[in-house]
Amino acid sequence: MSTIIGGDDSFFALDIGTTGIRLVELKGGTPTKVLLKYSYVAVDPKVAMSESKTDRQKLVEVISALVAQARPSTKKVVVGLPSNRVFTTVADVGRLSADDMAKAIRFQADGLIPTPLAESKIDWALLGDSPVDKSKQEILLSSVPNSFVEARLDLLESIGLNVIAFEPDTLALSRALIAPDATGSQLIIDIGRKSTDLVIVLNGAPRLTRSIPTGIEAIVKAAMQGLNIDEAQAEQFVMKFGLSKEKLEGQIFQAISGPVDILTTEIQKSIKFFQTRYAGVVIDQLIVTGGASVIPEFPLFMANKFGLNVEIGNAWRNVSFSRDRQNELMALSSQFSVAIGLAERQS
């Protein structure tokens, strides 16, 4: 448990997103940690997504400058893993001793994960009793290709950082956006530039996570095509009028309804899939975060589609900070969810 202030348990968090890199450092114990550092730097999506040497070098420089500016209290860092690189599933395992369980899970994982076990890092968390087999327990199993983790590790070590953990973005999201003692079931959607991450949480633990390759970029592109305008103008219209049927005679709404429908259909599928395993569980609430949570009427539109109460996620909910920072931090909440959740980890 990291209840020591400062000391050896300290670390900071990095979210390397498509449009920006965010850094957060907290201190103190549970349930509330104190905000120590936060910082953000924009990055060209082409650079962030690229595997080329020159772009990698650019990314190194950007992260290096961010860290130099933020001056976290330590070199230790926890880094997010983008959902489109991580495979996550729920699996049932027998009630075994810790040692036997680790062996059984590796064996079982081989048949579950999409990449060869020898070329993948796997991690798992015990969730509790299986809802489908009384003799078993369920685990949340994640895997990520070694090559991806190693590339990230090289990149961060080259600027002198000491990576103490990698964690899937979706797990960080649920930690940031949900109360530690939450009950019931919540659906979190993080609509970013390139993709939308989805997490369904039950009794405080993530049970289903998914990445849908539709995000703000696809929405802006649809507006460009539908209205025959350039990207900057389309972005402006989407962010200003959103899904309003009144503004501009509903032209924006019309133009972007394609990608928005894809998104709602995929989310609906995930809800159905969740309910095949957790029969009878009703989702209580929709929590929206990411860049698109500021698109007018978008969260409400989603809520109506799914018949759920909606809330714009407050990623700072479990963090304390001085009052005069309130407005500034609230404005950043939607893009800092992953970084804050990573920073809230028990190192």
Ligand SMILES: Nc1ncnc2c1ncn2[C@@H]1O[C@H](COP(=O)(O)OP(=O)(O)OP(=O)(O)O)[C@@H](O)[C@H]1O
């Ligand atoms: N206040 C705002 N004004 C204009 N655009 C905004 C605003 N807030 C967010 N955006 C949009 O949100 C996008 C970034 O969203 P977000 O921060 O969720 O993406 P990301 O985390 O970098 O991407 P990903 O999660 O796909 O890796 C920006 O490119 C911009 O289009």
Ligand SMILES: [Mg+2]
């Ligand atoms: Mg993001």
